[in-house]
Amino acid sequence: MKEPAMPSPSTSYPALLSPWQLRRTELKNRVMFAPTCPVWVRSPYEGAFTEQAVAYYEERARGGVGMIIIGGTLINRDTLYSPFLFPGLWDDAQVEGLAAVAEAVHRHGCKISVQLLHVGLRAATAFKTDPAYDFDATWHMSAPSQVPPGEYPGALVPKELEEHEILQILDDYESAGRRAMAAGLDGVEFHMAHGYLPWQFLSPLYNLRTDGWGGSYEKRLRFSLDAMTRLRSAVGDDALLGYRINSTSFWEGDLEPTDLEQVVKDFDERLDVDYVSLSAGVHHSYIHTPMEYEEGWERGYTNRIKQVTEKPVLLVGRYTTPAAAEEALVAEDADAILLARQMFADADWVNKAAAGEEDDIRRCVAANYCWRSVTRGGRVQCVYNPTVGREAAWGSAQDAPAATARRVLVLGGGPAGLEYARVAAGAGHHVVLHEREAQTGGHTRAFGALPHRAEYARIGTWLTAQALGNGATIHTSSPVAAADLDDLLARERPDHVVVATGARVRRDGFQGQTARPLPGHETGNCVAWDEVALGAVRPEGRVLVIDDLQDVAAPLTAHALAEAGATVQILTRWPMIAMDTAPDVYLHWMLTYLYRSGVEILTDHFVKEIAGDAVTVFNIYDPERTRELAADWIVMATGRQSENGLYHALRERGVSVEMIGDAVAPRGTYEATFEGHRAARKLEGLAAPAAA
Amino acid sequence: MKEPAMPSPSTSYPALLSPWQLRRTELKNRVMFAPTCPVWVRSPYEGAFTEQAVAYYEERARGGVGMIIIGGTLINRDTLYSPFLFPGLWDDAQVEGLAAVAEAVHRHGCKISVQLLHVGLRAATAFKTDPAYDFDATWHMSAPSQVPPGEYPGALVPKELEEHEILQILDDYESAGRRAMAAGLDGVEFHMAHGYLPWQFLSPLYNLRTDGWGGSYEKRLRFSLDAMTRLRSAVGDDALLGYRINSTSFWEGDLEPTDLEQVVKDFDERLDVDYVSLSAGVHHSYIHTPMEYEEGWERGYTNRIKQVTEKPVLLVGRYTTPAAAEEALVAEDADAILLARQMFADADWVNKAAAGEEDDIRRCVAANYCWRSVTRGGRVQCVYNPTVGREAAWGSAQDAPAATARRVLVLGGGPAGLEYARVAAGAGHHVVLHEREAQTGGHTRAFGALPHRAEYARIGTWLTAQALGNGATIHTSSPVAAADLDDLLARERPDHVVVATGARVRRDGFQGQTARPLPGHETGNCVAWDEVALGAVRPEGRVLVIDDLQDVAAPLTAHALAEAGATVQILTRWPMIAMDTAPDVYLHWMLTYLYRSGVEILTDHFVKEIAGDAVTVFNIYDPERTRELAADWIVMATGRQSENGLYHALRERGVSVEMIGDAVAPRGTYEATFEGHRAARKLEGLAAPAAA
Numbered sequence A, B: 001m002k003e004p005a006m007p008s009p010s011t012s013y014p015a016l017l018s019p020w021q022l023r024r025t026e027l028k029n030r031v032m033f034a035p036t037c038p039v040w041v042r043s044p045y046e047g048a049f050t051e052q053a054v055a056y057y058e059e060r061a062r063g064g065v066g067m068i069i070i071g072g073t074l075i076n077r078d079t080l081y082s083p084f085l086f087p088g089l090w091d092d093a094q095v096e097g098l099a100a101v102a103e104a105v106h107r108h109g110c111k112i113s114v115q116l117l118h119v120g121l122r123a124a125t126a127f128k129t130d131p132a133y134d135f136d137a138t139w140h141m142s143a144p145s146q147v148p149p150g151e152y153p154g155a156l157v158p159k160e161l162e163e164h165e166i167l168q169i170l171d172d173y174e175s176a177g178r179r180a181m182a183a184g185l186d187g188v189e190f191h192m193a194h195g196y197l198p199w200q201f202l203s204p205l206y207n208l209r210t211d212g213w214g215g216s217y218e219k220r221l222r223f224s225l226d227a228m229t230r231l232r233s234a235v236g237d238d239a240l241l242g243y244r245i246n247s248t249s250f251w252e253g254d255l256e257p258t259d260l261e262q263v264v265k266d267f268d269e270r271l272d273v274d275y276v277s278l279s280a281g282v283h284h285s286y287i288h289t290p291m292e293y294e295e296g297w298e299r300g301y302t303n304r305i306k307q308v309t310e311k312p313v314l315l316v317g318r319y320t321t322p323a324a325a326e327e328a329l330v331a332e333d334a335d336a337i338l339l340a341r342q343m344f345a346d347a348d349w350v351n352k353a354a355a356g357e358e359d360d361i362r363r364c365v366a367a368n369y370c371w372r373s374v375t376r377g378g379r380v381q382c383v384y385n386p387t388v389g390r391e392a393a394w395g396s397a398q399d400a401p402a403a404t405a406r407r408v409l410v411l412g413g414g415p416a417g418l419e420y421a422r423v424a425a426g427a428g429h430h431v432v433l434h435e436r437e438a439q440t441g442g443h444t445r446a447f448g449a450l451p452h453r454a455e456y457a458r459i460g461t462w463l464t465a466q467a468l469g470n471g472a473t474i475h476t477s478s479p480v481a482a483a484d485l486d487d488l489l490a491r492e493r494p495d496h497v498v499v500a501t502g503a504r505v506r507r508d509g510f511q512g513q514t515a516r517p518l519p520g521h522e523t524g525n526c527v528a529w530d531e532v533a534l535g536a537v538r539p540e541g542r543v544l545v546i547d548d549l550q551d552v553a554a555p556l557t558a559h560a561l562a563e564a565g566a567t568v569q570i571l572t573r574w575p576m577i578a579m580d581t582a583p584d585v586y587l588h589w590m591l592t593y594l595y596r597s598g599v600e601i602l603t604d605h606f607v608k609e610i611a612g613d614a615v616t617v618f619n620i621y622d623p624e625r626t627r628e629l630a631a632d633w634i635v636m637a638t639g640r641q642s643e644n645g646l647y648h649a650l651r652e653r654g655v656s657v658e659m660i661g662d663a664v665a666p667r668g669t670y671e672a673t674f675e676g677h678r679a680a681r682k683l684e685g686l687a688a689p690a691a692a
């Protein structure tokens, strides 16, 4: 286990890596892990941190950040809503797990606080999913007024809080603050951003009350003033107390930036708080900023507030490089930089910055797979850092060179093969990889070639650079055929072969509705979406994009073609388009692109037959109703199929061989890198194969 | 705790309630609890039954069914997919919980078996949501061929099983069967229905193999033959072994009913099995039959198979009345009747049938709230039986008359007030209820007035009849105003008052996007959807239905008006319509109605302004693009608001008062009945109020 080098004055990031003091707390640098959903509990009903939480946070502390702010932690059971895995601080039994996390984090000279959350009206509609949970629990949301969250269809209307309930919530904040101190934390953060309860009191959009808690600016302010006053008394004079607020919500009718300036000024004067943490956007707008946004984009909104406050300002927003973070500090746009997703993607960011190893940073590509995992009721997982949540086994403290170096042959240089090569070579194994194409990256290259998705290609380029840096040999433009195998095996004499040949996008329109190619596909001018994205073909004229996947492929291919001048129509048998981009928080973007580029969308229809440039489609809900569409080109975003002939050929030969990634089953980048990583870690344990 | 009376020969259901023998097992009647998701585990990774499972199944055994078939229980860890709460039989540690269930069920003279499941390709796309789960676990689906499930958008493609994996799965069936015996069960069921793995092998739609496991009918049959042969050897000669299969899948390209006849005939000849359990439809078609279907509707499909098999046939399908079940047996359409959802709605069905208390049966209305709860990762919950999953506290064994009878006044006769009255009166309290309208039922009446939703009104009528039967006094057409309270309190002298006045549907278009009424609503001819459903107003001409809820209200109101001759358009700011009916398995129906009745749908648009019969709308994703719509009537399905002024008025008076149901926060029938039930159970424990 290697401890990070302490940042030295010779660093290229003197502002970022300089120690500073916040109230009475000494921080070793100006980088903090932003609050993110702390899904490291066994069950939301229990709400207590586990050993997994300890390993997860310790890994980030070991990586060098100055402070960790644990994300949304529930202050009472009423705001608990399934199926999200939130911890709580409503019960003394929850202190122990948090204390274990704090203790582990402190061991690395890192400070730690916790963000206290009440979601108010902003909750899923599922409530408690266990009927036997706590017979006294509420089965509703509570908020200042009966306004449903505007961002979910079918959102339920909350209870309008009674005054005695408001007072109880204030008590709950105080008790939660006390428990945070009992756990040994350095401070607490009041979460009043992102449209949650304190924001709901503050905003005239949500607060329609006419009693002492609404009606005027002063009354809307009261809840937060009272809560933070009580939090200060709970945490005492030494501990940190900050608050997080957004500079804008991008939602019509909500508080405007000028209102926020006033709020922050008033808090400066009337509260004993230590910092203001600024973000832009609410829950459902730009928090999980899409990949086309630049690092530091939020400054356009936060700077106005930075100018009116005397308090240190914490800034967030797509930061992935130390240079951009340094620049923001130097420009005095902030006093510290928060990294959220970047801390999932690479826990070791500060150490790498300090060591001048910026290029080794696994930069967050804003794919939002992490958010997707959380909204599906699971734990944070990163699309290309498979160690997240697995730190106890795969954390940096467990990295060690292999005792016996093995010779391994990797076939295919997509994310699965590359991650395998990176990890195996990193442990000292002898790795040779063959990639058919002139460039490695596999499917990440095609997704990165879609408009507005360029970042995605970073996954492949980073993995390639790291594999090479670790000593792997990569042969590009080197397709391996079954007939080559004997020669290749004789030449490389591998102890083990890994088939990572991935999957191909089918051109024949194969999908799950008929489990067959589309009838007549061979008569039409059919191409696969990735051929279009990668520029292998250039459809023009009347283009029909057939979508069965509901991901970004069809809409962005359509958008690109429309922008290039084609007349484009998307056809799907589903009732809408881009459905599966919703959990990634990209749906809004997709629809905006499509509307603006004039792509025509035909939902609820499916192909009956393709006959040259004529496509007959029928209504799924009324199959007798058919229509004829004209298509000079037909672009398929319908299905994929694994390419794994080499695996079977190798198995027949009795060599030690395994398949990973899309070659096993076409899925996504996450599964590919996870399987690549896992397999590489097991390489050393493999039985040596019988001599060939 | 009262034991059920044994069915006597004098019953009106001699066939249904007669004992019979299946292999060597004596069954006390011909009613069985159909296999349904046994979500009574703490976590799917653990997959072991809890105390909650014991109480849940014991309650159903106590209710008199002859046999319980526990639903889908996973045979290995590879088929485990989050977030659904499935138990497993892949580990000896899972035997204990199942044994405890079996022991409790047997105590009531009820038999019990378990359905063994491998889902194959038919799984959610989330896989394992815990990254730290089992570092050897698969992170993909497996199936005979690489066909994705056709019913989900964005469905992932499975791995094509290798032969050695198929053999392993057969082993796993056998081991699971052995564990079922070790748990003391009476038998096992092979789940080959509903599109899961064995069906995938059997069906040419999913099985595209050309090796020993596909290509011909005989080869497609092999997997099931082998699995059941091994299961027989695992369970031994005494135990029951049955299989479940569907008579049709209603999916083009899948096996046809004639194919199924052949399969069942072949199994008759080639396997030592004890029964065939028939259903119609697969996972994604008609399994969770909608409410407009009649009891026994599946016979149209299953009878053909019944005629070719020598084995006893178990029949399922919307059965809710003993009379219909008896009729099917008398007609020799089946040898036993399976109840699935009806066993959620009323565990005591057999006892009530035997006692001639048919009218007391809480009939399942096919709302599919139970399925919805499961698909959201939770446990089965019934829309109007709040005791499900809460049997340990609220089961029939816990029912007892109150020691001290209290006087309680209930204001409002929707499901919340009615359930309160039913339970409180049942415990011997003195209950008086006032309902404003001429009929009780509240919102269930409005939903029941929508086309194809008549069953829903049963909720209100059943609750009313039961409350009356238990001795509650119900005053209809009896609105209570704040001004009446003093008189009413003086007259009734209640120990406690319950405000269950519910919520009203807003006519002004209030919703979460603007948190305000729609601008200009007062100039338009605006009405609420429930006024239309209940016939209070009759919109004609050009009707605009504004939907913000995405439930059944807008589409079915639109459908009804279109059928009555109006020109109807639905406007919604969401990208599709009826989104929230998907978890209830009603989406397909909604869209079919809408297309067939010619309702025009405008998605992604929202109201800018209403000016008389002109409505200006804008595109959500390109707000500059506006359009003008003409509307003689505007029907709002946008928002609701609680009506609880009486609660506040009573609180001010210092009387013992509480709010339940939609009066607290507008939600659904489930929350209303749950809160009514819970509050009533707490009535006795309330402190006696100070004398008035």
Ligand SMILES: Cc1cc2nc3c(=O)[nH]c(=O)nc-3n(C[C@H](O)[C@H](O)[C@H](O)COP(=O)(O)O)c2cc1C
Pocket (backbone or CB within 6 Å): A034, A035, A036, A037, A038, A071, A072, A115, A191, A193, A194, A244, A279, A287, A288, A289, A316, A317, A318, A319, A338, A339, A340, A341, A342, A370, A371, A374, A380
């Ligand atoms: C998975 C996930 C969970 C988050 N949870 C929280 C939270 O609990 N509290 C909070 O204030 N912000 C939360 N955020 C927002 C982040 O703190 C941050 O503002 C946002 O991700 C933008 O920063 P980034 O570009 O560095 O990721 C979350 C973001 C993500 C991606």
Ligand SMILES: Cc1cc2nc3c(=O)[nH]c(=O)nc-3n(C[C@H](O)[C@H](O)[C@H](O)COP(=O)(O)O)c2cc1C
Pocket (backbone or CB within 6 Å): B034, B035, B036, B037, B038, B071, B072, B115, B191, B193, B194, B244, B279, B287, B288, B289, B316, B317, B318, B319, B338, B339, B340, B341, B342, B370, B371, B374, B380
């Ligand atoms: C919540 C729920 C879970 C179910 N789980 C299973 C299952 O595990 N195995 C199975 O064969 N059928 C399952 N089914 C189907 C039922 O056994 C039954 O065939 C269907 O609900 C129709 O019967 P009913 O009208 O009596 O409800 C399930 C149905 C529901 C509503």
Ligand SMILES: Nc1ncnc2c1ncn2[C@@H]1O[C@H](COP(=O)(O)OP(=O)(O)O)[C@@H](O)[C@H]1O
Pocket (backbone or CB within 6 Å): A411, A412, A413, A414, A415, A416, A417, A434, A435, A436, A437, A440, A441, A442, A443, A444, A478, A479, A480, A481, A500, A501, A502, A503, A504, A643, A646, A660, A661, A662, A663, A668, A669, A672
């Ligand atoms: N026969 C082959 N020889 C060498 N490379 C191959 C061969 N077949 C496929 N590949 C390469 O394997 C890679 C697979 O990548 P991809 O499909 O993204 O899968 P994964 O996500 O599993 O990494 C692609 O870059 C593809 O060009």
Ligand SMILES: Nc1ncnc2c1ncn2[C@@H]1O[C@H](COP(=O)(O)OP(=O)(O)O)[C@@H](O)[C@H]1O
Pocket (backbone or CB within 6 Å): B411, B412, B413, B414, B415, B416, B417, B434, B435, B436, B437, B440, B441, B442, B443, B444, B478, B479, B480, B481, B500, B501, B502, B503, B504, B643, B646, B660, B661, B662, B663, B668, B669, B672
């Ligand atoms: N002031 C009142 N006096 C009597 N009954 C009322 C009054 N206000 C509302 N109600 C009745 O209360 C019932 C509430 O039912 P509903 O809205 O379905 O709520 P819930 O789902 O909570 O039962 C309705 O039948 C309504 O007519």
Ligand code: SF4
Pocket (backbone or CB within 6 Å): A341, A342, A344, A345, A363, A364, A365, A366, A367, A368, A369, A370, A371, A381, A382, A383, A384, A385
């Ligand atoms: S999943 Fe994507 S957005 Fe999330 S941390 Fe990883 S790279 Fe960044």
Ligand code: SF4
Pocket (backbone or CB within 6 Å): B341, B342, B344, B345, B363, B364, B365, B366, B367, B368, B369, B370, B371, B381, B382, B383, B384, B385
């Ligand atoms: S929720 Fe609805 S469908 Fe399910 S058991 Fe209850 S009444 Fe029947």
